[in-house]
Amino acid sequence: MPARILARFEPHVRSLLRIVAGFTFSLHGFQKALGWLGGMGGAHARTYSLLWTAGVIETVGGLLIIAGLGTRCIAFVLCGEMAVAYFTTHYLRGFWPLLNGGELAVLYCFLFLYFFVAGPGPWSLDRVFRRD
Secondary structure, three states: OOOOOOOOHHHHHHHHHHHHHHHHHHHHHHHHOOOOOOOOEEOOOOOOOHHHHHHHHHHHHHHHHOHHHHHHHHHHHHHHHHHHHHHHHHHHHHHOOHHHHHHHHHHHHHHHHHHHOOOOOOOOOOHHHHOO
């Protein structure tokens, strides 16, 4: 297919990517903050601990990303959270993300950076409220 035909679908595919990324990201938050989906060793992280706080940010941030509400601002915060997570946890185990367990942190960091720059796409509450 010619690139110009595919380009028409980009905004909608961006919205779909945002929704899926927000959903999968929020699952990490549910696990840490609420103990759902097996939790952290079968429970949630200790309340008000750094891990629990990260879980709350991931839960709320992921849900806002799904809805496309405050997308650029939330994506900026989540990008920063993932950078901090990588350098304070994973990088200490070695440089290579594949070997230090930091692949998801790196991927989410740059995915949220993309949403910060590109915006939420047409299927978003930001678009409904004209905040994009």
